[in-house]
Amino acid sequence: MKPSRQRRRFLLAAGSAGLAGAALLATGQTFGQAETRTIKVVAKRFEFQPGRIVLQRGVPVTLELSTLDIMMGFNAPDFHVRADIVPGALAHVSFTPTKTGEFTFLCDVFCGSGHEDMNGVIVVT
Amino acid sequence: MGKTLDRRHFMQLAGLAGVVFASGLSGWPKPAQAAGASAKLDASDFFFVQMSDSHWGFEGAANPDAHGTLQKAVAAVNQLTRQPDFIVFTGDLTHTTDDPRERRRRMTEFKSIIADLKVQRRYLMPGEHDAALDNGKAYRELFGETHYTFDHQGVHFIVLDNVSDPGARLGDPQLAWLADDLARQPQDAPIVVFTHRPLFDLYPQWDWATTDGARAIDLLLAKSHVTVFYGHIHQENHQMTGHIAHHAAKSLIFPLPGPGSQAKRTPLPWDSTQPYRGLGVRQIAAGMAPLRYDILEVPVVGEAA
Numbered sequence: 001m002k003p004s005r006q007r008r009r010f011l012l013a014a015g016s017a018g019l020a021g022a023a024l025l026a027t028g029q030t031f032g033q034a035e036t037r038t039i040k041v042v043a044k045r046f047e048f049q050p051g052r053i054v055l056q057r058g059v060p061v062t063l064e065l066s067t068l069d070i071m072m073g074f075n076a077p078d079f080h081v082r083a084d085i086v087p088g089a090l091a092h093v094s095f096t097p098t099k100t101g102e103f104t105f106l107c108d109v110f111c112g113s114g115h116e117d118m119n120g121v122i123v124v125t
Numbered sequence: 126m127g128k129t130l131d132r133r134h135f136m137q138l139a140g141l142a143g144v145v146f147a148s149g150l151s152g153w154p155k156p157a158q159a160a161g162a163s164a165k166l167d168a169s170d171f172f173f174v175q176m177s178d179s180h181w182g183f184e185g186a187a188n189p190d191a192h193g194t195l196q197k198a199v200a201a202v203n204q205l206t207r208q209p210d211f212i213v214f215t216g217d218l219t220h221t222t223d224d225p226r227e228r229r230r231r232m233t234e235f236k237s238i239i240a241d242l243k244v245q246r247r248y249l250m251p252g253e254h255d256a257a258l259d260n261g262k263a264y265r266e267l268f269g270e271t272h273y274t275f276d277h278q279g280v281h282f283i284v285l286d287n288v289s290d291p292g293a294r295l296g297d298p299q300l301a302w303l304a305d306d307l308a309r310q311p312q313d314a315p316i317v318v319f320t321h322r323p324l325f326d327l328y329p330q331w332d333w334a335t336t337d338g339a340r341a342i343d344l345l346l347a348k349s350h351v352t353v354f355y356g357h358i359h360q361e362n363h364q365m366t367g368h369i370a371h372h373a374a375k376s377l378i379f380p381l382p383g384p385g386s387q388a389k390r391t392p393l394p395w396d397s398t399q400p401y402r403g404l405g406v407r408q409i410a411a412g413m414a415p416l417r418y419d420i421l422e423v424p425v426v427g428e429a430a
Contacts, residue, residue, distance in 0.1 A: 071291070073292060075329065077329040077330055078330075084292070104330035104385075105330075106330060106331065108292065108293065108329075108332055109291045109292050110221075110257035110291040110292075111291070112221055112223055112258060113220065113221045113222070113254075115221075116332070116389075116390050116391075117389060119331075119388075119390075
């Protein structure tokens with residue numbers, strides 16, 4: 001038996017809400033929480049690109065890390081995150097900054113003469 | 126850029142006393158007195174010299190005498206009125222290179238330079254510049270083990286390797302070895318640890334740390350008399366973790382800035398009016414009754430160009 005027009009409208013509305021809800025979940029957003037940002041960071045001897053990452057306090061972030069040459073390490077001591085970056089693979093670190101300011105990150109896997117220059121800065125506003 | 130010092134001037138000035146610093150470890154009575162006083166050594170006492178971070182093979186504006194500084198340091202130590210019982214090098218003997226053959230050439234040259242030291246008893250260890258790109262392979266070929274122990278005049282010395290792993294880890298096998306070694310020492314044994322990197326988080330933002338160093342410190346804290354001497358940071362630094370004192374040494378190549386004092390850890394620039402500023406070697410006088418280590422920092426200083 002065909003659903004009544006009223007009921008069809010209700011079903012369509014409910015279906016749309018469901019799709020919208022699925023879309024919200026896919027972007028990592030649920031009601032009451034900030035959307036997670038993903039930022040690509042590429043390491044090579046001897047720098048990170050970008051070398052300056054601007055974040056917002058309270059907004060969760062995932063850094064997607066890769067290396068163009070040899071094994072590297074990403075370490076942001078103030079956020080207690082680090083990861084080995086293996087050639088050919090992506091690494092991820094996720095955190096939510098809780099304080100504003102400027103915070104150093106570095107390569108913490110020795111990678112040659114120039115390793116000591118491999119610092120960047122995370123700016124939290 | 127001024128002219129480099131000739132060897133005679135270096136030797137004259139390197140022999141000047143720096144600040145006499147008493148380690149002042151908690152639980153040790155009455156640190157030595159003020160600058161200028163020499164520690165009086167009785168028959169049971171001995172002293173050794175720490176040299177660090179020669180970075181043989183480095184070339185750059187930070188040290189226009191990079192080809193001569195190590196030799197001058199060797200000559201200065203040879204000129205000491207009383208020769209030390211032994212000399213320890215706390216790593217970064219050579220400057221890193223991607224070329225395995227060049228790495229071995231630098232290590233061979235380093236060996237031939239320090240062969241001129243009068244004191245034959247020398248203890249070496251790698252820094253990350255020596256070992257991190259090949260997991261210590263060349264170092265072991267040319268110098269031997271990267272971690273080991275030795276005993277001298279009642280003191281138990283432990284050399285730890287926190288550099289052959291490029292991720293600055295001691296690693297589980299070495300930590301197990303350390304635990305086993307410490308288990309065989311009396312609880313109040315005088316223990317001295319030599320290593321390259323700080324075992325604690327001195328300034329991890331500049332890679333001045335050991336990833337699993339806290340585990341080594343936890344093991345060492347079970348003993349009541351432990352002192353650590355290390356290098357890596359190219360400057361003097363003295364800090365405690367609990368009752369353990371950690372003493373970083375100056376380098377023999379270029380000084381580095383204080384932790385976080387500038388945006389990057391680039392070498393402090395060479396000053397031709399103060400050549401060798403911030404470089405030096407260290408004499409450590411070990412007293413047994415009471416147990417103490419008196420540290421004499423011997424700066425390398427020079428004349429104006």
